Amino acid sequence: MLKLTVNGRSYAIDVEAEMPLLWVLRDHLNLLGTKYGCGISLCGACTVHLDGEAVRSCSLPVSAAVGKKIVTIEGLSKTSPHRIQEAWIEHEVPQCGYCQPGMIMSAAALLAKKPQPTDADIEDAMTNLCRCGTYARVKKAIHAAAAPSTTTARKS
Amino acid sequence: MMITVTRREFLKVSAAVGGGLAIEFCFPVISAAAGKDAAATEVNAWVVIHTDDRVVVRIARSEMGQGTYTALAQLVAEELDCDWAKVSAEFASPNEHIRRKRIWGSMSTGGSTGVRSSQDYVRKAGASARALLIEAAAMQWKVSAAECSVEKGVITHAATRRKLRYGQVAAAASKLPPPKEVMLRNPRDWKIAGKSMHRLDIPDKVRGKPVFGVDVALPGMLHAAIAQCPVFGGKVRSVDASRAGKMRGVKKIVQEDSFVAVIADSWWRATEALKKLNVEWDPGAYGKASNETVATLLRDGLDDQNLPKAYQQGDVNAALASVAKVIEADYHSPYLNHATMEPQTCTAWFKPDGFLEVWTSTQDGEASMKAAAETAGLPLEKVEVHKMMLGGGFGRRGGPQDFVRQGVTIAKAMPGVPVKMMWSRAEDMQHGYYRPASMVRMKAGLDTQGNLIALHSSVACPSILTVLMPQMLRNGIDFSAVRSLSDMPYTIPHQQVDYAMRNGHVPVGFWRAPGQQNAFYRECFIDELAAVAGKDPVEFRLAMLKPGDKNRMVLEAAAKAAGWGSSLPPGIHRGIALADGFGSYAAMVAEVTVNRQGELKVPRIVLAIDSGYVVNPDTCRAQAESNVVFGLGSMLYQENNVKEGRIVESNFHDFRLPSLSEMPIVEVVLASTGGFWGGHGEPGILPLAPAVCNAIFAATGKRIRSLPLKHHDLRRT
Ligand code: FES
Ligand code: FES
DSSP states (O other): OEEEEETTEEEEEOOOTTSBHHHIIIIISOOTTSOOSOSSSSSOTTEEEETTEEEEGGGSBGGGGTTSEEEOGGGSOSSSSOHHHHHHHHTTOOSSOTTHHHHHHHHHHHHHHOSSOOHHHHHHHOOOOOTTOOHHHHHHHHHHHSOTTOOSOOOO | OOOOOSSEEEEEEEEEETTTEEEEEEEEEEOTTGGGOTTEEEEETTEEEETTSOEEEEEOSOOSSSSHHHHHHHHHHHHHTOOGGGEEEEEOOHHHHHHTTSTTOOOBOOTTOTTTTTHHHHHHHHHHHHHHHHHHHHHHHTSOGGGEEEETTEEEEGGGTEEEEHHHHHHHHTTSOOOSOOOOOOGGGOSSTTSOOOOTTHHHHHHTOSOBGGGOOOTTOEEEEEEEOSSTTOEEEEEEOTTGGGSTTEEEEEEOSSEEEEEESSHHHHHHHHHHSEEEEEOGGGTTOOHHHHHHHHHHHHHOSSOOEEEEESOHHHHHHHSSEEEEEEEEEOBBOOOOSSOOEEEEEEOTTSOEEEEEOOSBHHHHHHHHHHHHTOOGGGEEEEEOBOSOOTTTTSSOOHHHHHHHHHHHTSTTSOEEEEOOHHHHHHSOOBBOOEEEEEEEEEOTTOOEEEEEEEEEEOOHHHHHOGGGOBTTBOHHHHTTTTTOSSOOSEEEEEEEEOOOSSOBOOOSSTTTHHHHHHHHHHHHHHHHHTOOHHHHHHTTSOTTOHHHHHHHHHHHHHTTTSOOOTTOEEEEEEEEETTEEEEEEEEEEEOTTOOEEEEEEEEEEEOBSOSOHHHHHHHHHHHHHHHHHHHHTOOBOEETTEEOOOSTTTSOOOOGGGOOEEEEEEOOOOSSBOOOSSGGGTTHHHHHHHHHHHHHSOOOOBSOGGGSOOSOO
16 A cells, blocks of 8 residues: 555545556546656656646656655645636636646646746746647746735745 | 447546545546437527526537537527527537438548538538527417517517527427428628637636547446557567466456457557567568658659640640740658547447447547448447547548447447557558658749740659548549649640559558649749749739639739738748649748758748638637648658558658747738638638748748758758
8 A cells, every 4th residue: 555645635545556656646546636647757747746846747756756745736726726827817828728737837836936927937947749830928927926915935 | 239329428437546545537428318318408409408508409510620629609699699608519420320321411520621510410400490489479479470580599478578498498399390491591691600709618628628539438448559560561479468368457468460459458558468479570571661662652653654644634745845935843742640649449338238449539530430330240320429529530431430440340349348549659550551652743834934845744642532431542643642633723825744653551640621632733843934934922823813713813912911022030931832732822932041050940821711611700819820840740740651562651750840939920811801701621721832942042042852851951052
């Protein structure tokens, strides 16, 4: 049995230690917001937070997540929607939307570290791929979510 | 039991997982009783109204990010005169569509036609429902409908100051005969359409709700991973499942003619077992096909002296023999995969009652239903397809319903159990219906003043229609292979377009703006001609466009917005291109820089587009941005190479997508002239590659005649 903490809830789950976290989330815990895009750390569709860090869950064995706080798009905010999600709605960021949970999780991790990111910070941190081409709006929405009044580091 | 599918419900169930912890999950089901929802009435096929005034608009087309789901709801709501804040949408059921004699028109979603070819009947449906609701209120009040007015779903009889809400009269309205004729609102008076309403599908998508085909979750559902013969046309020779069959979670190995699949209790376990399956493939007839055989096939096509003519005007040969100057160039481009971010997927469930339910990300719910029924050997009435949101489409999920056939075939091996099949990225990269590789030879004649007198183009290109719509071929001509050359906006006295249909073994399909390679060839070649003639690229084009031509207007609009002709900061260079198609007119100015190392940057793109009417300006701008990024990726990096009969690329490392840091500033001029219904999903990509390549010429003096750009050395020599 592996013990996992996902979005503040504890789970005991009997799976192979090497199963990537992505598939534990999607197929065993039924948390379907986190997406598969490439399976080899190239696209970021599978991005979740591990102790606050953005990680690509397709390439992370579940054993490496034991004892850590896992947060997925479903748990990004207790009081839904999160201000990043609000900014995403306001700026109509998603097109097909498939890459967006990963984008939002990456953006949330960036803002937690850098509440006032510059364009260059955003370009460095946001390496998620989007086939639909939502990049301009991703950038705009991150700036919008980084309200100037925010001084406290934002935790997921 | 006849299943009535009038609306989808989400049932909440609990399931025990792991150490006995209960987790909740949702799954979409079709409820036999759903039609009995007392609170909702179907006023007509498109409009469902709840007693609390919520309006649900049924959408027949698919949503893949292009915004049609919302735009069509806006058009219905506009004519219905309801409160937009209370509007939601749902997909019309393909099964019900068939049973009700195709009441929702076409379900096919492609060619940027979602709004264009359904706007008329959806608006009439909204107007008709409005008339019924007013009539119902008037009958209740015993007054004439003409004395009543509506605003935001509230009907008023001014003389007696009585009011009724839509929700109060919907049930009565649904029993009245629909009006024979309805008046549609003049777009000038639109209040809901024509406005940048927030897209209805976005809130769920940012919350990570399970809306996509890959997100289907049903009780007891299993997962399937698939491996198809890597060589197109090849087959499975033998399978040794001795190791894979014993692996954890594996339930079944399915062996078919051209693929094998593993069904397991999670997709990862199925995939791991698939890797351990010892499959021997019979490559069939094409095991030796390569880039070289493709190039030879196309080049031979260009050299053929007896090609059918796709277009002819004047006498191109005589003209070319007598002009002052003849210019000739060959252009080509590679196969390209759609690479939708969500891989192909299909969930199928052969239910104990003999009914087959399918969930899939499809651009055509009806085509999916037919494919499923055929594969299952069931009549259409016994099949339902649940249209899920698409994680990208771009033409991949329309015509070829290969994924549905596979999903149904696999589930058939486990009757009674829902099975969700999903392709790996590598499968998706190597089993597409690719944008055809093509080669074009163009020969132009200029007179002594540098006017373009004659243009002869030969196109060698596999035919998409032969694969997907053979009934649309005319005299050996596939119009999708010659468009942009056979239907030029320019006034050129002598023109001829020859078509060499050369079909290789690589499956081809409609890839965002099919035939767009020709726009690249044409607009780059026109730029070459302008340079030879010593003319400004905009002036050269304008001289060939008649006054009042919408092409002319967008060209001028793009040039003006981009400041064409004004001086630029050092190092920045401009290029322009013009192309119409998919209902609209588009012109683009690209600004580029090329440094000493030959590295290209595209900091700014200006697109002017005329789609006639605009239903949601913000969505149209988003589509422009989308087309720019999609076009840039294909132009800069992407190609699908053929080696030993198979596609070489397997993931995003060798099929690169642009990243956020490469995103240009995209300025969109919605140069809408009204009076017609265009499209936005595709036109924006047409001028992208040529505008950028023409800017590269301005920067470096180099002509780019083949893509992708990664093969070109852009250093100034
Ligand atoms: S699926 Fe994990 S990075 Fe692409
Ligand atoms: S929104 Fe479609 S892949 Fe990003």
